[in-house]
Amino acid sequence: MATHLSWHPDGNRKLAVAYSCMEFQRAPKDMNYDSYIWDIENPNKPELTLKSASPLVSLEYNPKDSHILVGGCYNGQITYWDTRKGGQPVELSVIEHSHRDPVYKVIWLQSKTGTECFSTSTDGQVLWWDIRKMSEPTEKLILDITKKGNLDLALGGISLEFEPTIPTKFMVGTEQGMVISCNRKAKTPAEKIVCTYSGHHGPIYAVQRNPFFPKNFLTVGDWVARIWSEDFRESSIMWTKYHSSYLTDAAWSPVRPSVFLTTKMDGTLDVWDYLFKQNNPTLSLKVCDEALYSLCLQDNGRFVACGSKSGLTTLLELSPGLCSIQRNEKNIATAMFERETKREKILEARHREMRLKERSKAEPGKEEDTKDDKAEESMEELIAKAEKEFFEIIEAERKRREQEVKKQDEEGQEKEVSEEKEIHSQV
Incomplete structure (x- = not known):
């Protein structure tokens, strides 16, 4: 190659x-x-x-x-x-x-x-x-x-x-x-x-x-x-x-x-x-x-x-058009990169705050530790958490569908019984 x-x-x-x-x-x-x-x-x-x-x-x-x-x-x-x-x-x-x-x-x-x-x-x-x-x-x-x-x-x-x-x-x-x-x-x-x-x-x-x-x-x-x-x-x-x-x-x-x-x-x-x-x-x-x-x-x-x-x-x-610089392109690109950097910083600060609140609720007897290295979860923990949530969602969806099928079967059986009763009453 x-x-x-x-x-x-x-x-x-x-x-x-x-x-x-x-x-x-x-x-x-x-x-x-x-x-x-x-x-x-x-x-x-x-x-x-x-x-x-x-x-x-x-x-x-x-x-x-x-x-x-x-x-x-x-x-x-x-x-x-x-x-x-x-x-x-x-x-x-x-x-x-x-x-x-x-x-x-x-x-x-x-x-x-x-x-x-x-x-x-x-x-x-x-x-x-x-x-x-x-x-x-x-x-x-x-x-x-x-x-x-x-x-x-x-x-x-x-x-x-x-x-x-x-x-x-x-x-x-x-x-x-x-x-x-x-x-x-x-x-x-x-x-x-x-x-x-x-x-x-x-x-x-x-x-x-x-x-x-x-x-x-x-x-x-x-x-x-x-x-x-x-x-x-x-x-x-x-x-x-x-x-x-x-x-x-x-x-x-x-x-x-x-x-x-x-x-x-x-x-x-x-x-x-x-x-x-x-x-x-x-x-x-x-x-x-x-x-x-x-x-x-x-x-x-x-x-x-x-x-x-x-x-x-x-x-x-x-x-x-792809190899000629456009008018004001540098200024627009600068503004775009700075805007996106600022946005990600705000989102990360918000996520960090939410994680700290969740941790304080889970551990009410312990003091909140605001240090970044302790607030951040390791990559392995995040992946494990994501996998767990994913499989929980799959399992919940499977159970929901099973219940729907069961409910439909029960409704179908009830409908059949009611139809039989109607036939008997007509006879």
């Missing part, structure tokens, strides 16, 4: 595509490990073949030097190429000091040298690298939200977010459905994990800050896409409807603050314009008859590339 896409930073003609088989232990024996750089004006033959010792899961152009690409391998290694030297990798990370699982995401950092990057994997680590010295990572962080630095308790990383205008912060989307917000410059490893955002039932395949409003970010996981605000951790401020098909990737438009795109397992690309409508996508396009797994927009927002399960990459051109 086409697992990752990256546009050439200095032009709109070249597209690097990583190919891998992500089905555990189902890769064919004769599987091709190559990935390719394509010229979109010559789609029949790749411009350059990138050789690798293991299939590539992620691949990124260096924004400071477009001849350099870095890739994350299925076996956990990091590798890089210099296209001036051909398609053979210049250097590989030492496998003993690399990730233990596939490298789902690798991102270049905005360093002075332009040689630094960082990566994440489902092994529960974030590793920082300098391609001038690939023998070992320059820094590492274990994604243990208990802040004990225990790799056995770490959450697996699936997606990464780094905004160059906020160089000390980054975000990790995990396979457990949680986003971890981190600060690289914190003094201790425990302090580097700042906070978490929970809202998905499955792996978070994409997390990306809005290019116009960096405190608002987009996530995709399970059957829904969510928009969050850093100012509010309890829940997302906006979300799409639940789809019948799993969502696999998402990205903001680089030119319109209210537009984002998502790909789905049914082969559909959805374009959402929240200024136009919020209940349904503005445009829904069936790209192919197989699952789409990746997408990437050009910097001008005009072209979008989608990668599918079979390795097919489809290039689409958006209409001018």
Whole structure:
């Protein structure tokens, strides 16, 4: 499958595509490990073949030097190429000091040298690298939200977010459905994990800050896409409807603050314009008859590339209305995000107040504890409570229907008896 896409930073003609088989232990024996750089004006033959010792899961152009690409391998290694030297990798990370699982995401950092990057994997680590010295990572962080630095308790990383205008912060989307917000410059490893955002039932395949409003970010996981605000951790401020098909990737438009795109397992690309409508996508396009797994927009927002399960990459051109900023769009989008954040804060405060009242009624002899950490129920308790209520509703409905059937039977029997009496009386 086409697992990752990256546009050439200095032009709109070249597209690097990583190919891998992500089905555990189902890769064919004769599987091709190559990935390719394509010229979109010559789609029949790749411009350059990138050789690798293991299939590539992620691949990124260096924004400071477009001849350099870095890739994350299925076996956990990091590798890089210099296209001036051909398609053979210049250097590989030492496998003993690399990730233990596939490298789902690798991102270049905005360093002075332009040689630094960082990566994440489902092994529960974030590793920082300098391609001038690939023998070992320059820094590492274990994604243990208990802040004990225990790799056995770490959450697996699936997606990464780094905004160059906020160089000390980054975000990790995990396979457990949680986003971890981190600060690289914190003094201790425990302090580097700042906070978490929970809202998905499955792996978070994409997390990306809005290019116009960096405190608002987009996530995709399970059957829904969510928009969050850093100012509010309890829940997302906006979300799409639940789809019948799993969502696999998402990205903001680089030119319109209210537009984002998502790909789905049914082969559909959805374009959402929240200024136009919020209940349904503005445009829904069936790209192919197989699952789409990746997408990437050009910097001008005009072209979008989608990668599918079979390795097919489809290039689409958006209409001018979807890639041209509208009048007052920034101001309207700002007002919308702030309004929704405020609304969610009010709702959460109200829910917290109701929970405290319920708790005080259930425990009249105990003092009310207004601390948030004690007022909040754990996710497990909430799920268990929801399951219990669901089954109670089902059971109540079943009993109600049984009583209705019984009542109808009794009424039918009474009617038959009364009819028999009438017949006898007439006789």
